[in-house]
Amino acid sequence: MRRTKRVIRYFSWIRFGLLVLIAISLVWLVFFSGYFFKKNCVDDRTCFNASFSACEPAKFQTIQDSNFYRYTIHGFRGDSCRITVTLEKMAAGTPVQLIDKFEGKSMSCSIPSERLKEGSFEEVEDILNHCTGPLKEAIYELVIDRMYGLILQNFGEILDRVENDLFKVG
Secondary structure, three states, X not given: OHHHHHHHHHHHHHXXXXXXXXXXXXXXXXXXXXXXXXXXXXXXXXXXXXXXHHOOOEEEEEEEOOEEEEEEEEEEEOOEEEEEEEEEEOOOOOOHHHHHHHOOOEEEEEEEHHHHHHOOHHHOOXXXXXXXXXXXXXXXXXXXXXXXXXXXXXHHHHHHHHHHHHOOOO
């Protein structure tokens, strides 16, 4: 009977030890894997670029052209580095139509690992080709709207030239 109690107590300690070991492992994974908690570079561009070139999970915020952006590096998925770009707040004085179209929108980018060697996020050419999401769609909509506006603006001049060339007697 005593021996049975000792064996049960012994296995209870082993079970307790395993549970503690599993708990420590889970805590280590949560804090150091970068999956839940990313390095916060705040507004340090050097910190963010170092994390970008290694595709280490990190967060970064910056103001460009008076617009507030948030970048989040999630790490590798396969052979690509996953990054989310969010336009948090637009500049003061921005037309309401643009604020409605852009503010709060984000896009997810999958940058191939060979492109990470180019240095910083801003130096990667054709970045939009690697992104998807509402922010990218809003950017393309704005580009199309502006091109359409330029065509309409110059349409009268183009028609005048065509008329002059067609009806020119000479």
